[in-house]
Amino acid sequence: MTAFGGIETGGSKWECTIGTDPDDIRAAETIRTTTPRETIDRTIAFFEREGPVDAVGIGSFGPIDRKPSSPTWGHITTTPKPGWAHTDVGQEIRRRLSVPVAFDTDVNAAALGEHRWGAAQGLDTFCYITVGTGIGGGGLARGRLLHGLLHPEFGHMRIPHDLERDPFEGVCPYHGDCWEGLASGRAIEARWGKPAEELDDEPGVWELEARYLALGLVCVMCVLSPEKIVVGGGVARRDSLLPLVRREVLSLMNGYLDSVVVRDGITDYITAPALGPRAGVLGAIALAEAM
């Protein structure tokens, strides 16, 4: 019987699963991210115990090297996460489990999951954006996962920053007030002094957040012209946030995009992932399936 392995590697935990689709998950385990050695060993142990699998898909935090021809294919590259820069993940798992491995970003995996079983079924061009500790984005353009020179890095776009309204300088170690630097969970916590989940529905907090998210989404819309934008991640899970973001996007666009999909269907156009927080790990299974 066919079985695929899916791994979503994150900065705080790795989600490992075996199955073929959302209704056929045969085993799952959450592993805390510690050192590369220990984390990968535990991942291998899970698949040795619960497998076998025919192929493994990995959706990874990044930046990553996913060029098939590269000698460092399968590596996490310049991450600021201590101990994890230039770490081989894909090649080691492929070698130790002796199965084909698909390796992509966590957000491209989530996009593929939403395309296969979720909110983006049947669409050719759309994107998946996660707003959590950081901000990342992936997606499909005309049916193919977004890859180029490297992979998308939505979080590092520069967006307008009104210093009078928000003198906060941003948290990105490379860029200060890029999109992630202003609007990620880390930015919210640094600006307001407590984590996003402990901040009440004070208009000041969430209207500013919605404004920043909308400014980034407008850039994505202008570059990629997505048929839909799926917004996942811990910060975006707050029910009151997406309605504010939609309103800001419409206000910023000011009627320019002559599409009934955006104008009259904004609630479907900017939407939460149908697979919820499982989009990434299920997408990793879809990556394995698509090999």
Add this chain to the structure above:
Amino acid sequence: MTAFGGIETGGSKWECTIGTDPDDIRAAETIRTTTPRETIDRTIAFFEREGPVDAVGIGSFGPIDRKPSSPTWGHITTTPKPGWAHTDVGQEIRRRLSVPVAFDTDVNAAALGEHRWGAAQGLDTFCYITVGTGIGGGGLARGRLLHGLLHPEFGHMRIPHDLERDPFEGVCPYHGDCWEGLASGRAIEARWGKPAEELDDEPGVWELEARYLALGLVCVMCVLSPEKIVVGGGVARRDSLLPLVRREVLSLMNGYLDSVVVRDGITDYITAPALGPRAGVLGAIALAEAM
């Protein structure tokens, strides 16, 4: 003998040509853009006189409707250009010349031209940006022209605008200080009181322009991860500008993109079109050829 027709429609002129590639142009005519009726009649007359052609490619100013299934396929849609909103171009030319017609944006056509014969040969994912009267962008993602819900509208991204350094409010009728509103030829002329080509190499003018162009390019790089960025258009033709833009892009990225292509090869990475101002009309021939 095979012959393709190429048309680049612009707000001030239409370029019409017949041939198969840059070294085989058999006829060409520049037609001033007046009313839709007169402009299209002259275009038809050119092809009737100089043809026949097997197919016609049209790279058009926009926004346009290029959805093959749409009843208004081939139309220029919400353009602010007087007399041209909701004008059928593609269907009328197809009907009157009785040949297949490919219809896309001027920048997607130029991108295809650079891919076929110019600076982007062999690349899967890259973009073509024009900085002229307005700002537009197109390109390929993994080998396919960028199309989605509509088509890219790079010029309407929002970028940081330092009002202390540049109190100019921008010229975009929809968004004020979007990318096009701040950095297009129209914006330069409105800000400095004379057209770009009459402005000397004063650092104030061109360093500000380079800064704005770089801010937009960084967004494009973060969303699409292009293998190359080709920058055409009348404003970008000034020799001193692209070196300033490259320096600003590297400064804004601050080493984040771990790619030798960007870090050590920025002169090739951000480059002028190899086909020069002919990229669009030659790309229109490539559109016809690719049908």
